[in-house]
Amino acid sequence: MSSQYTRRETRDDGQSAHNVLEISNASxxxxxxxxxxxxxxxxSINVRRGEVLGVVGESGSGKxxxxxSMLDAIDSPGTLTGDVTFHPPEGGDPIAVNQLSKEELRQFRWERVSMVVQGALDSFNPTLSIGEHFVETLxxxxxxxxxxxxxxRQLISDVHLEPDRILDAYPYELSGGMTQRALIALSLLLDPDVLVMDEPTAALDLLMQQSILKLLSExxxxxxxxxxxxTHDLSHVARIxxxxAVMYAFEILELGPVGDIVANPSHPYTRELLNSIPDIDADLDEMASIEGTSPDPLNVPRGCSYHTRCPLADEQCRETNPDLFEVSGDHSAACFYTDEARETIPLKKEVTK
Known part of the structure; x- marks a missing residue:
C-alpha cells in the first residue's frame, strides 16, 4: 500500500502518551x-491517545x-465557542479544529477524526451500493x-462481513447489524486516528449490541x-x-477511570444513573428511575444543574455550580458532597467492566 495507508509512526516526544484531542471551555x-x-x-475534557472514552448520560444531556464538537460538526444555526485541538501522532503543530476552513474540515473529518452517527441506515444513500459509498469517499x-x-475489502472482512456480498449490496438489503458494521468499515477507510461513535448500538437487539462492542474492542x-x-447505556459501554465521562444538563458531572466510577461513583447523579439500569432479575418494586426531569436548555437552574433532583441539595448547591473536584487520583466529580452521596444513595447492583 502507498503512504496514504501506511501506519503513522508515533511521535517520541511524550505527547503520544497523552492527549490526541483537547477540548477546552467548549460551549x-x-x-x-x-x-x-x-x-x-x-x-473541558482531554481524549487520551489509545483510550476508549465512554460519554454517558440521559437523553438531552449534551453527549x-x-x-x-470534536469535529466542529455543529449544524447551523448552532455556534461552537471554546477551543478544540488535535495533536497529530506523527508530530508537527497541533491543529486548531474549530479554526479550520470548510475544505480543511472536510479532509480532517475522515482522515484524522471519523464519526459514526446514530442510525446507520440513514447514513447511506439508498440509491448507491455499499461499494459505491467507498469509491465516492476515496x-x-x-x-x-x-x-x-x-x-x-480488508476492513469489511475485519468487521466480520463478506466483501463480495456487501460491496454489491444496497443499504436496504442489509440487516441493522450488518449496516452498522459496514458503516464502521467505511469510517475507517482513510485510516483515522480517532473514531467517534454516537449511540453505536441504538436500535439493535441485545446480542447485536454486545457483538458491536466486542468488534470495536478488536x-x-x-x-x-x-x-x-x-451512549445512554452505561452498563454496556463500561465493559470496553x-x-x-458522565454528562447532565450539558456539562460533565463526573470523570474518571471506569472501574472507579462503576464501583464507587461520587456524584449523586451517577449513583442514581447506575441504580436505574434495568435488571431482569430484580423485582418490579426494586426497579428505580431518577425522579424529576432534565432541565430545559433555555432554563437551566442556577447553581448545580442537578440540585432540583438531588436528595442532598442545600442552599450552597442552589446558589453555586461546583467545579470538578478531585475525588482520588484521576477521578473527579462536580459535587460538594461526594462522601455524603455514597452514604445517602447506596448502589443497588454491581456493574462489571
Missing part, C-alpha cells in the same frame, strides 16, 4: 425565538453535542481507488485507534471503556 448554543439555547456548557479525498478498495487494537463512544 454550543442555538439561537431561538425564546432566547439562546445552550446545549453544551463550558465543557452528542460534545461528540460533534475519490472525494483524492485517494487511489483501486488501492483503496483493497483496503475496503478494531481498536487492530488499527491503533482512539475511540469515543457516546477505559474512562467514563
Amino acid at each position: 454550543v448554543a442555538f439561537a431561538m425565538e425564546r432566547g439562546d439555547a445552550r446545549v453544551l456548557d463550558d465543557v 452528542s453535542m460534545l461528540a460533534d 475519490r472525494a479525498h483524492d485517494y487511489d481507488v483501486a488501492e483503496g478498495m483493497e483496503r475496503a 478494531l481498536k487494537d487492530e488499527y491503533d485507534l482512539t475511540i469515543v463512544i457516546v 471503556s477505559d474512562r467514563l
Whole structure:
C-alpha cells in the first residue's frame, strides 16, 4: 500500500502518551425565538491517545453535542465557542479544529477524526451500493481507488462481513447489524486516528449490541485507534471503556477511570444513573428511575444543574455550580458532597467492566 495507508509512526516526544484531542471551555448554543439555547456548557475534557472514552448520560444531556464538537460538526444555526485541538501522532503543530476552513474540515473529518452517527441506515444513500459509498469517499479525498478498495475489502472482512456480498449490496438489503458494521468499515477507510461513535448500538437487539462492542474492542487494537463512544447505556459501554465521562444538563458531572466510577461513583447523579439500569432479575418494586426531569436548555437552574433532583441539595448547591473536584487520583466529580452521596444513595447492583 502507498503512504496514504501506511501506519503513522508515533511521535517520541511524550505527547503520544497523552492527549490526541483537547477540548477546552467548549460551549454550543442555538439561537431561538425564546432566547439562546445552550446545549453544551463550558465543557473541558482531554481524549487520551489509545483510550476508549465512554460519554454517558440521559437523553438531552449534551453527549452528542460534545461528540460533534470534536469535529466542529455543529449544524447551523448552532455556534461552537471554546477551543478544540488535535495533536497529530506523527508530530508537527497541533491543529486548531474549530479554526479550520470548510475544505480543511472536510479532509480532517475522515482522515484524522471519523464519526459514526446514530442510525446507520440513514447514513447511506439508498440509491448507491455499499461499494459505491467507498469509491465516492476515496475519490472525494483524492485517494487511489483501486488501492483503496483493497483496503475496503480488508476492513469489511475485519468487521466480520463478506466483501463480495456487501460491496454489491444496497443499504436496504442489509440487516441493522450488518449496516452498522459496514458503516464502521467505511469510517475507517482513510485510516483515522480517532473514531467517534454516537449511540453505536441504538436500535439493535441485545446480542447485536454486545457483538458491536466486542468488534470495536478488536478494531481498536487492530488499527491503533482512539475511540469515543457516546451512549445512554452505561452498563454496556463500561465493559470496553477505559474512562467514563458522565454528562447532565450539558456539562460533565463526573470523570474518571471506569472501574472507579462503576464501583464507587461520587456524584449523586451517577449513583442514581447506575441504580436505574434495568435488571431482569430484580423485582418490579426494586426497579428505580431518577425522579424529576432534565432541565430545559433555555432554563437551566442556577447553581448545580442537578440540585432540583438531588436528595442532598442545600442552599450552597442552589446558589453555586461546583467545579470538578478531585475525588482520588484521576477521578473527579462536580459535587460538594461526594462522601455524603455514597452514604445517602447506596448502589443497588454491581456493574462489571
